Amino acid sequence: MLDIRYPIGFMFTLLGLIIAVYGLATGSSGIYQKSLGLNINLIMGLIMLVFGLVMLFFAFRKRKK
Amino acid sequence: MGLIDYLIMIIYFAFVLGIGWILRRFMKNANAFLEAGRSMPAWVAGLAFISTNLGALEVMGMTGSGLKYGMMTTHFYLIGAIPAMIFLSLFMMPFYYGSKARSVPEFLKLRYDEKTRGLNAVMFTFMTVLASGISMYALAILMEKVLGWDFNLSLWISAIIVLIYTYLGGLSSAIYNEVLQFFIIVLGLLPIVFLSLHDVGGWSGLKESLAPITQAKGYASDTWLTTWKYTGQASSNPMGVEWFGILFGLGFVLSFGYWCTNFLIVQRAFAAESHSAARKVPLIGALPKMFIPALIVIPGIISLVLLNDPSKGFDLPKDAAGNPVYDYTIIMLLKQYLPTGVLGLGITALLASFMSGMAGNVSAFNTVWTYDIYQSYIRPATGNDEADGKHYLLVGRIATVCGILASIGAAYIASKFGNIMDFLQTIFSMINAPLFAVIFLGMFWKRTTGHAAFTGLLTGLIVALLHHGLTIPEGASTLVKGGWLGSLHVYPVEMAQNFWTAIFAFSSATIVTVVLSFMTKGTKSDEDLKGLVYSLTPRTLQEDVPWYQRPAGMAVIVGLIFIVLSILFW
Numbered sequence: 001m002l003d004i005r006y007p008i009g010f011m012f013t014l015l016g017l018i019i020a021v022y023g024l025a026t027g028s029s030g031i032y033q034k035s036l037g038l039n040i041n042l043i044m045g046l047i048m049l050v051f052g053l054v055m056l057f058f059a060f061r062k063r064k065k
Numbered sequence: 066m067g068l069i070d071y072l073i074m075i076i077y078f079a080f081v082l083g084i085g086w087i088l089r090r091f092m093k094n095a096n097a098f099l100e101a102g103r104s105m106p107a108w109v110a111g112l113a114f115i116s117t118n119l120g121a122l123e124v125m126g127m128t129g130s131g132l133k134y135g136m137m138t139t140h141f142y143l144i145g146a147i148p149a150m151i152f153l154s155l156f157m158m159p160f161y162y163g164s165k166a167r168s169v170p171e172f173l174k175l176r177y178d179e180k181t182r183g184l185n186a187v188m189f190t191f192m193t194v195l196a197s198g199i200s201m202y203a204l205a206i207l208m209e210k211v212l213g214w215d216f217n218l219s220l221w222i223s224a225i226i227v228l229i230y231t232y233l234g235g236l237s238s239a240i241y242n243e244v245l246q247f248f249i250i251v252l253g254l255l256p257i258v259f260l261s262l263h264d265v266g267g268w269s270g271l272k273e274s275l276a277p278i279t280q281a282k283g284y285a286s287d288t289w290l291t292t293w294k295y296t297g298q299a300s301s302n303p304m305g306v307e308w309f310g311i312l313f314g315l316g317f318v319l320s321f322g323y324w325c326t327n328f329l330i331v332q333r334a335f336a337a338e339s340h341s342a343a344r345k346v347p348l349i350g351a352l353p354k355m356f357i358p359a360l361i362v363i364p365g366i367i368s369l370v371l372l373n374d375p376s377k378g379f380d381l382p383k384d385a386a387g388n389p390v391y392d393y394t395i396i397m398l399l400k401q402y403l404p405t406g407v408l409g410l411g412i413t414a415l416l417a418s419f420m421s422g423m424a425g426n427v428s429a430f431n432t433v434w435t436y437d438i439y440q441s442y443i444r445p446a447t448g449n450d451e452a453d454g455k456h457y458l459l460v461g462r463i464a465t466v467c468g469i470l471a472s473i474g475a476a477y478i479a480s481k482f483g484n485i486m487d488f489l490q491t492i493f494s495m496i497n498a499p500l501f502a503v504i505f506l507g508m509f510w511k512r513t514t515g516h517a518a519f520t521g522l523l524t525g526l527i528v529a530l531l532h533h534g535l536t537i538p539e540g541a542s543t544l545v546k547g548g549w550l551g552s553l554h555v556y557p558v559e560m561a562q563n564f565w566t567a568i569f570a571f572s573s574a575t576i577v578t579v580v581l582s583f584m585t586k587g588t589k590s591d592e593d594l595k596g597l598v599y600s601l602t603p604r605t606l607q608e609d610v611p612w613y614q615r616p617a618g619m620a621v622i623v624g625l626i627f628i629v630l631s632i633l634f635w
Binding site for chain 1 (some may be wrong): 069072073076077080083084087088091104109237241244245248252255256260263264401402403404405406407410
């Protein structure tokens with residue numbers, strides 16, 4: 001059956017990229033006053049990207065075996 | 066909400082539906098659709114086990130409770146969950162999984178008799194439809210009040226998405242999506258924990274700011290950050306319960322009733338790929354369970370500080386009577402701290418929690434309906450396994466559609482007669498307590514008879530109703546909260562009343578079952594009960610894996626973390 005790590009990995013890699021890029025693009029705008037001056041989009045985007053890639057790494061590694 | 070927020074939500078929906086689409090080709094018969102073919106790895110079923118419980122009402126309610134009761138809310142995650150999960154894994158799962166029962170009602174049939182199964186199956190199907198209707202209503206009203214979305218639109222869209230993926234991929238699809246939902250809930254709520262804690266000056270800042278607020282409420286300064294410390298007397302903590310009520314009412318009766326006998330939850334373990342995987346499911350679920358309060362209870366506690374500091378500009382919506390709606394705490398926090406981008410992620414997390422709760426209800430409903438009602442009373446199996454498998458697959462799919470339509474109906478009833486729904490939900494939350502009594506006695510005492518179990522279940526339900534009808538929580542204005550038969554006792558808060566209702570229901574069911582078991586004759590021989598009752602089941606040899614991969618070893622690890630956390634937040 002389907003290895004659930006693929007959809008999890010792909011989804012978070014994609015979402016992470018989108019949010020991180022959006023964070024970079026909006027870094028100098030005023031929207032981060034809400035989040036206490038932290039570029040929370042960039043931070044969360046990167047966390048999700050790493051999480052997604054880790055999931056994909058394990059999924060592909062298992063397939064190779 | 067900006068364009069990017071909607072984009073995130075749409076990507077998530079696309080993946081959810083995509084999983085259902087990919088899994089649809091594996092759904093060849095009823096067994097694959099309703100039981101996931103008993104093929105789930107332990108970690109997948111374990112995360113689904115916890116995710117089903119992490120429904121929208123749970124996330125919203127528990128953040129609100131964090132605000133109202135503080136750290137004591139974590140009792141629902143520690144004493145109110147962990148011991149029961151360990152017990153389920155070590156002592157009950159061997160009989161559940163080993164019996165090959167496809168549902169909890171079917172286990173009752175194997176262990177006791179047809180009428181006990183029938184009673185439980187009917188109550189269970191009714192309860193799941195109601196529960197998913199209520200949570201749909203809660204979600205739609207939340208989206209309407211806070212984001213300005215149309216009530217009907219959000220209700221139907223979320224219901225249709227859940228319908229599509231459970232219709233296509235059945236239990237496997239529900240479980241896979243629950244795992245996906247688990248991660249999106251954690252990642253979606255993570256930024257508010259981090260930001261809100263940062264905003265109040267970290268843990269020490271939170272402690273300092275809370276002291277004057279709790280003192281003004283008439284409690285000791287650290288009450289909101291403790292769990293057991295002020296439970297010597299019901300009046301010295303905001304929950305209004307003493308340690309005995311927590312330990313026995315929540316920690317034993319409610320918790321064991323919910324985690325060990327609610328089919329919605331244990332169905333995830335039934336779907337595991339092997340006996341040992343099934344036993345690991347609750348333990349794997351227990352690990353994240355203990356840390357979920359960091360995501361939802363702590364932000365709730367922080368909101369109490371925010372509410373009392375006008376410079377933060379944080380407020381809760383009010384209901385018609387002008388009281389703050391505590392259940393909206395989490396979404397107000399999302400709005401407070403999250404800029405567009407992660408805001409979409411946070412809202413998606415809430416939608417995901419709603420969907421995992423609803424898909425859980427639907428996938429449990431269609432199984433019980435198909436196997437325990439349809440196959441038992443309407444059209445028994447013909448003996449041709451292949452044709453039967455196809456027939457019950459179709460029935461399971463139709464049940465999925467009907468279950469969701471009935472939940473939508475229940476959601477509209479809730480929007481018209483909210484009080485009646487509240488009332489039913491309170492009552493139904495208590496029926497698991499007598500069920501646990503009956504299953505527990507059945508597994509560990511071979512003398513327990515079917516007649517006794519049936520009467521015990523029924524008595525427990527009646528006693529729950531009577532207790533609820535004869536007591537009220539202080540300040541209750543409607544009969545929904547109790548006292549509709551009179552008022553013999555007044556509880557300081559509703560929570561305490563619920564705990565005691567469960568205790569009475571459980572005790573009466575136990576007493577009646579035990580007494581009647583001595584008076585009636587069982588219909589099952591020792592041979593019939595092999596694999597169902599502890600003393601009649603041969604011990605299985607443990608497979609050759611390191612100690613920490615065995616259920617008992619994992620249970621020790623989970624137990625130790627539980628003890629350390631309980632002491633840390635004493």
